[in-house]
Amino acid sequence: MRGRKVGDYALIQEKQSITINLEGEILKKAWKWKLAGERDFVIREKLAKMNLDITKQSLGAMWRNPFYCGISVNALLEEPVKGNWIGLVSEEDFLKVDRMLSESKVPVKEYSKSKINEFRPLTGFLRCECGSLLTSYVVRKKNAHYYKCQKCRNASFNALTTPYSKTEGLNDSFEKLLSKYTLSSQFIEPFKLQLNKLFDIMQSEGREELNGLVSKKKDLENKIENLDKRYFENPNFGDEKYNRYSHQFDMELKEIELQITSNSKKISNHGRHIDKVIEKVTNINKYWKEGGIDSKIRIQNLVFPEGLSIRAGNREYLTGRVNSIFGLVQTFTGIDRGNEKQKTHQKFDGSFSVAGTGLEPVTFGL
Known part of the structure; x- marks a missing residue:
């Protein structure tokens, strides 16, 4: 990467840019294999023979990330924009792969064009149970913020809890959900x-x-x-x-x-890094509540790397994959704090599944 903020003076230049390294050249082949119809496990085996090991989750995420076709996406942007780097794959081929994966229930999240602000941090992250990302809007006369599914009728949710709202705001209910993934001091x-x-x-x-x-x-x-x-x-x-x-x-x-x-x-x-991890997992709901919009988005994606869905009828959160660290927290406390039958201690033999955990310390740089 080259630009103004790089640490290596030899790489400093006026405009930021990204060049393809040797690993990128190998990943180009992965895209060609995918377009040819190869299954992911075959592609991973081929990459391993070229000394590039990639987890199943990382490879699956790559097919859905427009970054690889030169598109810049960010939850703070109103819509995807063309980046100033050369993609590993053309936009046309990226969309071909996307269509090949169209049977998946999870659309390409990064192409969401929903607006987002400090009062609606779940925009572009939370999905309706139908699979569509929730958009959001504000009624300026009332200063009332809402999340909404564009496909489902009656799938509208107040973002904030007010004295006049009939239901709890999604922001507050999400904070409560995070509290269930927060490690108790005991x-x-x-x-x-x-x-x-x-x-x-x-x-x-x-x-x-x-x-x-x-x-x-x-x-x-x-x-x-x-x-x-x-x-x-x-x-x-x-x-x-x-x-x-x-x-x-x-x-x-x-x-x-x-x-x-x-x-x-x-x-x-x-x-x-242990103490730093402990600090985060014991205060994750607090960090989300008190943090700015950038911090909130990072925490959401940290705990639920594949996003989160909600059922419109009863506002029940439908959790998918959870970050392994917070999954480990669950083994101590149980996700349902109100279930007396859930034991608060577990028997461990030290045998963990490490592949694809994403536990690198940088993950907790919130």
């Missing part, structure tokens, strides 16, 4: 214990992956050394053959080095 210590176990597993797996990458790098460096030796010792080897293999090995070496750098960051000492 569970902090056992939660720390399980979080440490989870991080230990991640570090252990990360070290194994790093050792494999280092071994691959060493093998590749030996190949490069042998290639140079054959070229200089054998006058019949040929420049064209040497250049072809040299370029291929150089590309593979750069890819492996990128993987090593990325992997090294993942196995950094997560222990120092």
Whole structure:
């Protein structure tokens, strides 16, 4: 990335821009395979052979993210705009993939054109049970804010709770929902214990992956050394053959080095981040209530990475996938605080499913 705010002075320029790196070139192939009808698990296997590991969730999210066709999307924008970078795929091909996924119940969220402001933070995030994103509007004479489904009749919700409103505002009910994913102080210590176990597993797996990458790098460096030796010792080897293999090995070496750098960051000492994670999960509803619009949007997407739906009839939230950290919180307290049968302690054996958890400490930089 180049622009005014980058840390590397060599990358500073007047306008911000994004260039495609080696990983991006590999992902270009993934788009071609998808357009050819390949299934995701086949594409992941092909990418793994090219030393690019990607989770099922990340790959699925990529197909639905207009960023990859050069479109800038943001909940604060009224509509998507053309970015100043070259996409990995054309807009036409992006829409082809979108149509291929049209049977999915979740439309392309990023193309929502709903307006959003501090009184309607759930715009572009919350969906009606029919699958449509809720839009929002304000009645200026009454200064009353509403969320609305454009497809379903009678699917209109007041955003704020007022003395004159017949029902609780969605903003308040969402805050209450977040409180159910907030860790009680009595569970902090056992939660720390399980979080440490989870991080230990991640570090252990990360070290194994790093050792494999280092071994691959060493093998590749030996190949490069042998290639140079054959070229200089054998006058019949040929420049064209040497250049072809040299370029291929150089590309593979750069890819492996990128993987090593990325992997090294993942196995950094997560222990120092534990207190920061605890602070967030014990106050997540408070951070949402007191935060500005940017903070609210980040928290919404953090806890519910695939969004959230609501049933118009009884205003019941229909939760889908929850961030793994907050899923871990549930194992202590139970999502239904009013259920006396729900045990407040759990038996753990330390066996966690780590793949695709998205637990990198940067996630909690709220």
